[in-house]
Amino acid sequence: MSYVDEVIETIIEQNPGEAEFHQALREVMESIRVVVEENEEEYKKNALLERLANPERQIKFRVPWVDDNGQVQVNTGYRVQFNSAIGPYKGGLRFHPSVNIGIIKFLGFEQIFKNSLTGLPIGGGKGGSNFDPKGKSDREVMAFCQSFMTELYRHIGADTDVPAGDIGVGAREVGFLFGQYKRLSNLYEGVLTGKGLTFGGSLTRTEATGYGLLYFTNAMLKANDIDIAGKTIAVSGAGNVAIYAIEKAQQLGGKPVTCSDSTGWIYDSEGIDVELLKEIKEVKRERLTAYAKARESAEYHEGKGVWTVKCDIALPCATQNELQLEDAKSLVENGVLAVAEGANMPTTIEATEYLQENDVLFAPGKASNAGGVATSALEMAQNSQRLSWTFEEVDAKLQNIMENIFANAAAAAEEYGLDKNYVAGANIAGFKKVVEAMNAQGIV
Ligand code: GLU
16 A cells, blocks of 8 residues: 555544545645655655644633523634644634534644645644634623633744634634733734734735635636636625625626525626625625615525536635535536635535546635735734735735745646646645655654
């Protein structure tokens, strides 16, 4: 059995029941096989892949808090500090009822390669809780965040581990978390990113993941002689990534016609009204039914269905494994040209393979959604300098980073004769830097 296969088998056996982590592990390991084969003996002797696949540290803790009825609630908190070879652990916190250790480990593992691809000095980590902020009062969210940070603060720091947002963690939550960190540690430092603009946040961070996705997508389309202007775009999700992907797609001349949330989806024949969407999701925190009510050209449908819409470009921006084989088949049947992931691992392995086999350009999330964390690293840089850059400065840096990520992924794919396989290209490019840093730092 090859070293790669051995490691896949052992890691899966040692970490039972962590389906999403197994999926992310398999995808990366399959891609880097060609690199490992060049140095198999040395990698095996140094147990490089085992070290890569085992988090440096994982923390699990109790989060008790009191709800508005005076009832004590108990959630579970996690922080997985996966790899610090190229910088302090960096990655978001996810608050969602589905969160478990397998999900946090898949996200943390992906984050290692994503952060490496940005070219910035950030290691990989992720955390979160099975707490559901949906339907909770601001006071309940604050109580939860303060309790969560009361344990987490001892494990993090501006040069140790810098969390941020992810699903269920936005500006409100980051604000509460930062306030409690400062109170407990007596340190005013850039320990979290995605902060408000009055306390160390960076301009463009809110828009960064969605904008970055479009900068990457545009670079990929251009390299394949496709113009984004006039293209119909199907987008899933209605959170921070989807909203700013829609906004930038429109600025580039594309026409996004869909979005979705956990209960249904919108088809808007006139193109999504992004200001209305922001008002409903960012200000009023309402369902998408409110969008359909406010706009004549919009249809609301219950359940799943975004990928049945005829489109040229598909941007899955909701959550893991939302785009499955049957969805990939319907996209191909409708003539899709490109799929670019805004969420983390939104496409199953079977669906990805089907799209690639049918010559659909495919951008993997760890490359195409790296704009969020890249801008977080720019926020860290500004905090260290005690300066803040203008929107235009940060946006220009973001665009440059995304174009470089595309160029590096495409170059790595070409170097190994993998043509337009940007999944493999991104994994290889991200992996090479981390492995070189790990090797140079000895057996740690
Ligand atoms: N949660 C985002 C991601 O998946 C951002 C992480 C960060 O800014 O640290 O990359």
